[in-house]
Amino acid sequence: MHLTGGVLILRGGRVIDPGSDFDAVADVTIDGATVTAVGPATAGPGDTVVDVAGYVVGPGFVDLHSHVHSVAGQRLQAMDGVTTALDLEAGLMPVERAYDEAARAGRPLHYGFSASWAAARAQVLLGDEPDASIWTTLALLGRTDWQRSSSVAERERWLGLLERELAGGALGIGILQGYAPRTDPAEFTAVAALAARAGAPTFTHVRELVEADPTTPVDGSHEIVRAAAETGAAMHHCHVNSTSRRHVERVLALLDDARAAGSRVSVECYPYGAGATAIGAAFLAPERLPAWGLQPSDLVVVETGERVADEARLRALRRDQPEIECLVEFLDEDDPADLAHLERALAYPDAIVASDAGPVLWADARDTRAWPLPPGGRTHPRTAGTYARSLRVMVRETGTWSWPDAFRRCSYLPARLLDEVAPAARTKGVLRAGGDADVVVLDPDAVTDTATYADGARPSRGVRHLLVAGTFVVRDGELQPDAYPGRGLRGVPR
Numbered sequence: 001m002h003l004t005g006g007v008l009i010l011r012g013g014r015v016i017d018p019g020s021d022f023d024a025v026a027d028v029t030i031d032g033a034t035v036t037a038v039g040p041a042t043a044g045p046g047d048t049v050v051d052v053a054g055y056v057v058g059p060g061f062v063d064l065h066s067h068v069h070s071v072a073g074q075r076l077q078a079m080d081g082v083t084t085a086l087d088l089e090a091g092l093m094p095v096e097r098a099y100d101e102a103a104r105a106g107r108p109l110h111y112g113f114s115a116s117w118a119a120a121r122a123q124v125l126l127g128d129e130p131d132a133s134i135w136t137t138l139a140l141l142g143r144t145d146w147q148r149s150s151s152v153a154e155r156e157r158w159l160g161l162l163e164r165e166l167a168g169g170a171l172g173i174g175i176l177q178g179y180a181p182r183t184d185p186a187e188f189t190a191v192a193a194l195a196a197r198a199g200a201p202t203f204t205h206v207r208e209l210v211e212a213d214p215t216t217p218v219d220g221s222h223e224i225v226r227a228a229a230e231t232g233a234a235m236h237h238c239h240v241n242s243t244s245r246r247h248v249e250r251v252l253a254l255l256d257d258a259r260a261a262g263s264r265v266s267v268e269c270y271p272y273g274a275g276a277t278a279i280g281a282a283f284l285a286p287e288r289l290p291a292w293g294l295q296p297s298d299l300v301v302v303e304t305g306e307r308v309a310d311e312a313r314l315r316a317l318r319r320d321q322p323e324i325e326c327l328v329e330f331l332d333e334d335d336p337a338d339l340a341h342l343e344r345a346l347a348y349p350d351a352i353v354a355s356d357a358g359p360v361l362w363a364d365a366r367d368t369r370a371w372p373l374p375p376g377g378r379t380h381p382r383t384a385g386t387y388a389r390s391l392r393v394m395v396r397e398t399g400t401w402s403w404p405d406a407f408r409r410c411s412y413l414p415a416r417l418l419d420e421v422a423p424a425a426r427t428k429g430v431l432r433a434g435g436d437a438d439v440v441v442l443d444p445d446a447v448t449d450t451a452t453y454a455d456g457a458r459p460s461r462g463v464r465h466l467l468v469a470g471t472f473v474v475r476d477g478e479l480q481p482d483a484y485p486g487r488g489l490r491g492v493p494r
Contacts, residue, residue, distance in 0.1 A: 006046030007031045013052035018412035019430035030437040033469040058407040059431045060438040062414040065354035070367035072360045074108045076384040078473045079459035083438035084110040088203040089238045091116035091174035093130040099488045107486030114174035115165030120158040122146045142280020142322020147180040169490035172201040181207040185218045192227040200421045201234040212291040221251045225258040234264040241345040242275040268354035269345040273331035276380040280322025286311045300327040355386035371481045377457035385449030388460035392448045421491040437470035
């Protein structure tokens with residue numbers, strides 16, 4: 001919903017700015033795409049006043065890990081409180097094409113992309129021409145021909161491609177190391193060194209832990225810690241809950257030591273015991289599953305709901321449709337011990353919430369501008385419910401987080417990871433004069449997820465208002481289907 005003339009005043013809510021520790025009942029004044037004041041406001045002729053008394057008002061959530069490149073998916077994320085949805089773990093290539101296509105299509109939320117390590121390697125090792133498509137990335141994950149180590153000459157070529165992508169506006173480098181788990185560790189260090197020289201962060205899906213694969217070239221979490229220490233790069237450990245599983249205490253202790261020693265290592269997690277990825281992923285090979293205590297029946301095809309019956313069916317799917325997305329039930333949310341592992345990751349000091357949201361699929365479509373969404377949409381529930389579920393569990397039910405801590409993890413800290421590579425990020429994740437008017441207004445007693453593994457495309461509840469660049473994308477709890485205020489957040493070459 002677009003306002004015409006005057007300013008917008010959000011009147012009388014509990015306003016939280018995690019950047020300054022401000023937490024008080026106050027008015028928020030917004031003029032265009034900018035917050036102009038936090039404090040008592042007097043409305044003039046033509047101004048719009050929205051009563052938000054009893055609600056919590058804070059900076060919109062910044063999702064560092066969203067593979068949503070569609071209007072339908074972004075609308076689900078908007079109903080979950082997200083104002084900026086970035087694909088930084090995988091990235092897209094060429095990055096300029098990704099930004100151009102999103103701008104032409106229109107997006108409800110702000111968007112951005114990292115340089116894609118996987119696509120750069122595929123271009124050099126296989127001759128694949130990148131097309132800035134998430135579907136091409138998913139198809140690549142199920143292939144083995146790009147997973148080998150590179151020669152010195154090949155490495156220099158794909159490092160050059162990544163450097164070019166950073167110059168084109170990429171927000172760092174996305175490294176899907178876990179999908180090429182036998183590659184030479186020197187390649188990973190070389191990427192970290194490039195990132196350090198460019199002043200850009202990396203975002204890594206780490207390779208297997210030593211507990212799961214004693215033959216791994218290097219323990220995945222140790223690798224990221226070592227590279228950060230050796231190069232000085234800012235290195236982000238993606239979804240520590242899903243790559244660490246029941247070994248999360250050991251991994252978090254390792255990160256503690258690295259951070260105490262001065263390494264720039266950050267970490268994210270999401271509040272679900274199941275992940276999702278292409279069924280052809282290396283770590284889902286039938287012979288790899290027992291190392292994580294899994295079996296084929298712990299995998300569910302997202303698009304059809306099929307639970308994989310046995311090893312023969314898994315091998316057939318990996319052979320014939322390696323790109324299809326499947327749920328991976330790596331922790332049992334009904335088991336108190338497994339739930340404790342999950343909540344331990346969420347409780348870790350300064351752990352960032354990030355969704356790993358994925359595409360929404362229908363039998364005959366990959367996107368829609370219809371709202372409410374047509375029935376039958378399939379996706380992991382984290383696409384629709386990551387933030388509301390985190391708030392419900394960690395603030396309201398367990399009291400592990402305060403509301404200021406919640407906004408620190410969901411808004412402030414993710415934005416700060418991008419300050420160096422994208423100075424425009426410095427006005428995101430905060431709620432103060434001069435900040436971006438990316439604002440979420442929450443009903444603290446009602447915010448909750450409704451998406452399930454069986455029905456993942458159900459919107460969250462409790463987001464009363466959501467403003468992106470000062471435009472209502474959600475108003476009075478209702479999505480505004482004509483709102484496309486999202487803009488690209490780009491890196492600046494250094």
